[in-house]
Amino acid sequence: MDYKIKSRIWIEADGNILLGEGRVSLLKAIAETGSLSKAAKKLGMSYKKAWALIDAINTRAAKPAIVTNIGGKGGGGATLTPYGATLIEVFEKINKNCWRFLDKQIKKSELE
Amino acid sequence: MDYKIKSRIWIEADGNILLGEGRVSLLKAIAETGSLSKAAKKLGMSYKKAWALIDAINTRAAKPAIVTNIGGKGGGGATLTPYGATLIEVFEKINKNCWRFLDKQIKKSELE
DNA sequence: TAGCGTTATATCCTATCAAATATAACGCTT
């Protein structure tokens, strides 16, 4: 039998979810498109959900990860802050390290 | 800000979930009670869900983890196999190791 | 000042998952 081990990690602040894989994807899509609505469409996600996620991230993080603007050039938009970029970087690094670690663990276990 | 990192791991066989935290809890409850229905009640889970989980585990694992009996002494029952005990042991060990690993990682990251 | 594309927000609607319920089948016990 060929067993594989999978994982999901997330960061919590005060017992509330701050950042997981889905939220990181959203942050990256916003960084690429400069817009919350375009990022949502790109990911096949409703605007409502995307907005709720960003709101949760911003209210729970030590500093905002996304800055939004209503009106103005192009109608407005959303941009990733340097702090948001740091969050992405840290999350993805730890996530990859976790995968490697677990692969070693399952091999060491010698399950049949 | 006090960030914590959380994780869930699970084992897959042929792309299907074989074992996760909830299923391990169920296996342990069956080992303690000797009965699928009692284990379900103990965990506040419906019998239907418990049965479906055990069925999924048994059909996907290399060998059965639980043996069930209809009728007979006490009406029947369910018992954990030695292979099932091994699965629990391996899962819980890797899970604990994963927690320790991630704690180190988040401290090393020095997120603020 | 009118128009635009965006964020922000409320309301309604629907699809999906799980709980609840009912019932059959089974084999030891007495």
Add this chain to the structure above:
DNA sequence: AAGCGTTATATTTGATAGGATATAACGCTA
């Protein structure tokens, strides 16, 4: 042979999360 408590299974019901839709507010642009 009747009874018991269990596994196994189908069907109905209910709750909840998310999608769809509509609309207001906003500030630059032209």
